Amino acid sequence: MVSTEIPAVQRLYDRWVELAPSLCENIDLVDAWTKESTDLIISTFSDLEAKKVLDIGCGPGDPTLSLTTLVGEKGEIVGLDFVSRFIEELEKRATSKNLKNISVKLGNSLDLPFKNESFDAACCRFGMQYLTNDLKIRQLQEAYRVLKKGGEIVVVDWGEEAHGEIKNVYLDVLTKHTATKNVDKASTDFNLITALDFARLLKSVGFLNLQWDYAEIHWRWQGTPVTFWNFIRSMSPQMDSIFANIPEETANQIHEEIHRNVAKYYDGYFVSIPAKNIVVKGVK
Numbered sequence: 001m002v003s004t005e006i007p008a009v010q011r012l013y014d015r016w017v018e019l020a021p022s023l024c025e026n027i028d029l030v031d032a033w034t035k036e037s038t039d040l041i042i043s044t045f046s047d048l049e050a051k052k053v054l055d056i057g058c059g060p061g062d063p064t065l066s067l068t069t070l071v072g073e074k075g076e077i078v079g080l081d082f083v084s085r086f087i088e089e090l091e092k093r094a095t096s097k098n099l100k101n102i103s104v105k106l107g108n109s110l111d112l113p114f115k116n117e118s119f120d121a122a123c124c125r126f127g128m129q130y131l132t133n134d135l136k137i138r139q140l141q142e143a144y145r146v147l148k149k150g151g152e153i154v155v156v157d158w159g160e161e162a163h164g165e166i167k168n169v170y171l172d173v174l175t176k177h178t179a180t181k182n183v184d185k186a187s188t189d190f191n192l193i194t195a196l197d198f199a200r201l202l203k204s205v206g207f208l209n210l211q212w213d214y215a216e217i218h219w220r221w222q223g224t225p226v227t228f229w230n231f232i233r234s235m236s237p238q239m240d241s242i243f244a245n246i247p248e249e250t251a252n253q254i255h256e257e258i259h260r261n262v263a264k265y266y267d268g269y270f271v272s273i274p275a276k277n278i279v280v281k282g283v284k
């Protein structure tokens, strides 16, 4: 275990350890689910040929794996995560794909186990949306420290206003049927901010040439509305406590209504739900 002296970070660690087995088992589906966000990271970076790039909070698959094509044989991607199950899975997948330009590191993104100025670029996808602003700043400070001068950082996250149609699909249904006032808050640990506020955080730690935007993407789930909803629930453990407090009949009604909503986005192969990601870029 990576030691974290901050209770909120310890809670996050416990949550990811709990989610890791299910995420790793479904990793091909998850990589397909986030494909457009992976493409977004790739298209936002400048030329990364032969560069050394750090993927902060890498998880078990993309964008780390896809970034290997960008750095080429002479470059290197280093994936860092504090959950050993993710690190092992990523290493296993890299080996099975015969990727030589990737390495993994177990560590805490708030206290990066790297020397100053050891990377040409860094990215973080969906790794900061759970952090308070103070912790977002600490993570950005660490990224800034390990980047060389001129090094780029690209952050892709959920942001405020970024929920898109997922809100209509299930959050509103849960709100309607349960006593939970803010299902969104109760079912996730999100601390979402706007793209502009994210850029301001980058500026506060010293990054220059800032760019920020909302990018239109689709979450693409290769499966049926039922497997889609099962997956969403398995990724949001807090939902168990919402369902624990309602009668079975109501729970079944909720599931049926959500399945009907999701079916509107299902073409027989994929559930494809429009959403927005925030994308922020800065240079040291």
Ligand SMILES: C[S@@+](CC[C@H](N)C(=O)[O-])C[C@H]1O[C@@H](n2cnc3c(N)ncnc32)[C@H](O)[C@@H]1O
Residues within 6 Å of the ligand: 009, 012, 016, 034, 056, 057, 058, 059, 060, 062, 063, 080, 081, 082, 083, 086, 107, 108, 109, 110, 124, 125, 126, 127
């Ligand atoms: C939502 S997942 C995103 C994984 C991957 N970046 C992606 O885009 O699919 C967040 C990841 O950040 C990692 N993480 C969260 N806090 C961390 C910390 N303090 N240090 C290292 N990894 C952390 C989690 O273990 C998890 O793998």
